[in-house]
Amino acid sequence: MNGHFSAVGDKSAGGSYDHGVQVIDEDKEFNGNLNDYLQNTHVAESGFNYHLISVFGSQSTGKSTLLNNLFGTEFSVMSETERRQTTKGIWMSKNKREESAGAKMADNILVMDVEGTDGRERGEDQDFERKSALFALATSEVLIVNIWEHQVGLYQGANMGLLKTVFEVNLQIFLKDKQSTPRSLLFFVIRDHLGTTPLSNLRTTLIQDLTKIWSTISKPHGLEDSRIEDYFDFGFAALPHKILQAEKFVSEVQKLGTRFTAGHRGNKGGDDQLEGGLFLPEYHRRIPADGFSVYAEGIWDQIVNNKDLDLPTQQELLAQFRCDEISREVLVAFDLVVAPLEEQQGEATKLGKILVLPDLGGVGSAARAKLLGAFEVQASRYHQGVYARKRQELEAKVDARLKALYMGQLAAAHKAGVAAFSDAVTSKVKAGQKAGGGYEFAEIVANEKQKTLGIFKTEAQGLAIQDLPWTNFKPQYSLFEAELDEVSGKLRKEEMRRLATRVERWVKSRLGEAIGLEFNKLGSGRGGTGAPETGDKPGEKDLWDRVWGVFTGIVKEAESRFADRAKSFDASDEEAEVGMWRLRRKSWVGLREKIDEEVMEGNILLKLRENFEDKFRYDEAGVPRIWRPSDDIEGIYTKARESTLTLIPLLSRFRLSTTYAPPDLVSFVGGQPTGVEAGDEEDLAPIGGVDEDEGKSLEEEMTVLSESKRQDLVVRFKKTADGVYVEAKRSAIGGVAQ
Numbered sequence: 001m002n003g004h005f006s007a008v009g010d011k012s013a014g015g016s017y018d019h020g021v022q023v024i025d026e027d028k029e030f031n032g033n034l035n036d037y038l039q040n041t042h043v044a045e046s047g048f049n050y051h052l053i054s055v056f057g058s059q060s061t062g063k064s065t066l067l068n069n070l071f072g073t074e075f076s077v078m079s080e081t082e083r084r085q086t087t088k089g090i091w092m093s094k095n096k097r098e099e100s101a102g103a104k105m106a107d108n109i110l111v112m113d114v115e116g117t118d119g120r121e122r123g124e125d126q127d128f129e130r131k132s133a134l135f136a137l138a139t140s141e142v143l144i145v146n147i148w149e150h151q152v153g154l155y156q157g158a159n160m161g162l163l164k165t166v167f168e169v170n171l172q173i174f175l176k177d178k179q180s181t182p183r184s185l186l187f188f189v190i191r192d193h194l195g196t197t198p199l200s201n202l203r204t205t206l207i208q209d210l211t212k213i214w215s216t217i218s219k220p221h222g223l224e225d226s227r228i229e230d231y232f233d234f235g236f237a238a239l240p241h242k243i244l245q246a247e248k249f250v251s252e253v254q255k256l257g258t259r260f261t262a263g264h265r266g267n268k269g270g271d272d273q274l275e276g277g278l279f280l281p282e283y284h285r286r287i288p289a290d291g292f293s294v295y296a297e298g299i300w301d302q303i304v305n306n307k308d309l310d311l312p313t314q315q316e317l318l319a320q321f322r323c324d325e326i327s328r329e330v331l332v333a334f335d336l337v338v339a340p341l342e343e344q345q346g347e348a349t350k351l352g353k354i355l356v357l358p359d360l361g362g363v364g365s366a367a368r369a370k371l372l373g374a375f376e377v378q379a380s381r382y383h384q385g386v387y388a389r390k391r392q393e394l395e396a397k398v399d400a401r402l403k404a405l406y407m408g409q410l411a412a413a414h415k416a417g418v419a420a421f422s423d424a425v426t427s428k429v430k431a432g433q434k435a436g437g438g439y440e441f442a443e444i445v446a447n448e449k450q451k452t453l454g455i456f457k458t459e460a461q462g463l464a465i466q467d468l469p470w471t472n473f474k475p476q477y478s479l480f481e482a483e484l485d486e487v488s489g490k491l492r493k494e495e496m497r498r499l500a501t502r503v504e505r506w507v508k509s510r511l512g513e514a515i516g517l518e519f520n521k522l523g524s525g526r527g528g529t530g531a532p533e534t535g536d537k538p539g540e541k542d543l544w545d546r547v548w549g550v551f552t553g554i555v556k557e558a559e560s561r562f563a564d565r566a567k568s569f570d571a572s573d574e575e576a577e578v579g580m581w582r583l584r585r586k587s588w589v590g591l592r593e594k595i596d597e598e599v600m601e602g603n604i605l606l607k608l609r610e611n612f613e614d615k616f617r618y619d620e621a622g623v624p625r626i627w628r629p630s631d632d633i634e635g636i637y638t639k640a641r642e643s644t645l646t647l648i649p650l651l652s653r654f655r656l657s658t659t660y661a662p663p664d665l666v667s668f669v670g671g672q673p674t675g676v677e678a679g680d681e682e683d684l685a686p687i688g689g690v691d692e693d694e695g696k697s698l699e700e701e702m703t704v705l706s707e708s709k710r711q712d713l714v715v716r717f718k719k720t721a722d723g724v725y726v727e728a729k730r731s732a733i734g735g736v737a738q
């Protein structure tokens, strides 16, 4: 797969991680498989609960052997017969032991075996030594320095060169990262310890050497007076000769193994500054295990390119990278739940269907909580500032989607609610009408509104998420309520129309009877002749006064019925005004139709004839006349005919006898109320004199018979009267002849 990673133990080549993983190869390339290895060994999921150790020392001083014995690792060891370098670059392996000498070791110890660093194999290549020291310092909690006993005190020894390098690069890192540079433990493991010199003496010698080295390195400005103890803790251990004292070697290594546990700073100042285990919390680099590979790669990249190592920046970059990665991961689960809902909603919208998704609030908030919870668990281990920002970004992203979904949901609930409300009211009204009209419109509307609002409220509250202001859907609720009121208004208007139609019908039928009765009175001329030139009998002279009186009486009654009913369904005064205004107009038109019907040629001629016959055939006392030849038939005829003829001009104009003027129709109808809306007037016939711009005057409106019809009526009536007269004449002669 990758030519660089051909060494044994690389999974890409060998298919397993038995020998660990090569982090940096001999060409100084970083191995991208590191994360795979950490996943494979379940270290990746351990958060901060892992430890990193690096081992340093000259070539072939038994470093790999030590690690393999301590941790059960399988780093390559130089065979006893051929002496050449085996460890190339930097290898890493997880501790394979759970316990040592019966004591439990720390979880997830990662060990890095660093290529022999005395430069012997690489000639004068001090470069790699420096780079790997930098890499180890930036990542490891404990640096094991492996050293022969006989090297101790040899200040010029190769190991001392290495330590100088370590100190220098540490200062370099410290310059960039003043706040958080953690301390490291330099843990000296003295090999082939003969036992003649006690460890404490060796320790003293080593510390003297270290102090000497420290004094020789050039320190950056401001750090001239710094002491080595400001940056490092020291630990010491000695092991017997592996081959000469094989058994003791094994048991001492076991003992040493017990020290790889959590520890704390001691205060009794023994051999080491540590009590308990070697792993002090302050040594930890605080890189979450799942981000270690990315972090290590970034560090190595900077080192290889000879850039100043800036750990805080690296940690921020790592945090950004990992937070983005974690965001993507947690969004997958979120998508699994939310994307199908978004799709369904989008589809419904496209098709114009109303879709209210069941339990959307529950599903949405659970998905949101799960996502943020999962994000927090993993991402909060990273740089706090970056974490907070990325969390906000993620929240904004998720909330934008939920918001769109929730708004769509409420829009659907709104539409569904309005339709259900309108349907329910309409069908209840219909049922009420079928059952005989005994229903209360206002009550139906109020009940249905309450019910519909309740459903909407439940939906809106179901979508609410605590502490999220955008999930307060009060404005949507208000909007919904406003629309229900608007729909109620429309339905009420329809109800008003139905009521108006009923009342108009009632007015028409009342007018039909009452006005017919008034006109019928014309047919009776009995009860005195009076002044022949005017119709002065009841039903004659004051015909229009009575018609007007009857008409206004009926309309008044109708208006009060209408107003009562309108009030019962909560119509506004304005709406009632409009309804009554319409009613008055329609009633007037109805009256005019009724009058036109009464004065239709045949009808009126018949009435005039009856009127005339009554006057002609009956005497003052109302007794029928038996014509005798001696009677003044002609005189009576003329008087009766003239009397009836006076009715024709009276009939021609709607005029009140008291004022000789038309009734005050304008006041009666009243001005157009302010509440009139488009459509309210559409079905209204214009009324002369009332609707000024109609071009018809009140005089014309009040004209019942046109001039020509009037003349025509006179001629016809005279003919009819003449006929009656001739008949009377004949009967008088006939009566004599009998």
Ligand code: GDP
Pocket (backbone or CB within 6 Å): 058, 059, 060, 061, 062, 063, 064, 065, 066, 076, 077, 078, 079, 080, 081, 086, 087, 116, 191, 192, 240, 241, 242, 243
């Ligand atoms: P490394 O190069 O430092 O990793 O050394 P190795 O672990 O490969 O060992 C180098 C050689 O030293 C091998 O031949 C080992 O057998 C030998 N060796 C290992 N441990 C010891 C020890 O404790 N004492 C001595 N004298 N030789 C050892």
Ligand code: MG
Pocket (backbone or CB within 6 Å): 063, 064, 065, 075, 076, 077, 078, 086, 087, 113
């Ligand atoms: Mg080795």
